[in-house]
Amino acid sequence: MSKICIVSSHSPYSSTSVRDGIESLLVAASFDMDASLLVLGDGILQLLNKQAPESLPQKNTGSLLQALEIYGVESIYVCEQDLVDRGLTQDDLILTPTIISRSQVPSLLQEQDSILNF
Amino acid sequence: MNYTLVIHGAPASSQACQTALSFAQAAVKRGHSIYRVFFLGDAVHTGSSLTVPPQGEANLHQAWKEFGEEHQIDMVICISAALKRGLLDESEATRYDKAASNIEAPFTISGLGQLIDGTAAADRTITFGN
Numbered sequence: 001m002s003k004i005c006i007v008s009s010h011s012p013y014s015s016t017s018v019r020d021g022i023e024s025l026l027v028a029a030s031f032d033m034d035a036s037l038l039v040l041g042d043g044i045l046q047l048l049n050k051q052a053p054e055s056l057p058q059k060n061t062g063s064l065l066q067a068l069e070i071y072g073v074e075s076i077y078v079c080e081q082d083l084v085d086r087g088l089t090q091d092d093l094i095l096t097p098t099i100i101s102r103s104q105v106p107s108l109l110q111e112q113d114s115i116l117n118f
Numbered sequence: 119m120n121y122t123l124v125i126h127g128a129p130a131s132s133q134a135c136q137t138a139l140s141f142a143q144a145a146v147k148r149g150h151s152i153y154r155v156f157f158l159g160d161a162v163h164t165g166s167s168l169t170v171p172p173q174g175e176a177n178l179h180q181a182w183k184e185f186g187e188e189h190q191i192d193m194v195i196c197i198s199a200a201l202k203r204g205l206l207d208e209s210e211a212t213r214y215d216k217a218a219s220n221i222e223a224p225f226t227i228s229g230l231g232q233l234i235d236g237t238a239a240a241d242r243t244i245t246f247g248n
Binding site for chain 2: 002004017020023027028031033114115118
């Protein structure tokens with residue numbers, strides 16, 4: 001099974017990058033690929049559990065991410081340093097992503113057959 | 119090496135489309151092949167045949183069109199990004215009852231499935247401008 005990682009490093013509502021990334025992830029999963037999501041930098045804000053973007057109006061990225069499991073995407077990675085930098089903990093996040101250190105990122109990417117940046 | 123290129127940046131306000139084109143030209147010149155070019159987000163404007171760049175500035179629509187035709191490159195414009203930006207081919211214009219269309223061959227309009235397929239089929243996928 002081909003491994004694909006979507007790297008998402010933008011905050012949720014300033015552009016369509018995040019939604020484009022999530023949609024690509026869903027398509028990859030529907031293609032029977034081993035699809036994972038690596039959230040970097042401000043991308044961590046997509047996972048906040050108290051988002052209320054209704055007045056923007058935009059779709060809640062947290063809710064979109066919650067749908068990933070239904071599509072068979074179970075691997076979501078975040079960097080511990082990105083949480084620390086923003087004063088966040090696991091309790092602030094929707095889902096339970098795998099928390100890795102910055103130094104583990106290269107090997108995670110190394111295992112992939114393909115990577116798409118959003 | 120067989121490449122898929124993914125372009126995010128707008129042709130008129132970023133360097134992404136030009137950098138991708140320069141890469142594609144260099145790759146082909148060195149004997150590599152381009153499996154697919156996928157225009158996503160603001161990069162879909164590259165497909166508009168109504169683009170009129172100012173004198174002395176590069177015409178990226180024309181440059182990609184010529185490159186695509188010369189090397190038979192599969193150049194796909196993301197449908198969801200295109201429609202909301204007013205970029206339609208003839209069949210979409212008919213479907214949504216619009217007065218005009220601005221996407222024509224060698225560009226085609228299709229979905230994200232083409233992005234994932236391109237990524238899976240190519241030896242390398244390179245993203246420009248995000």
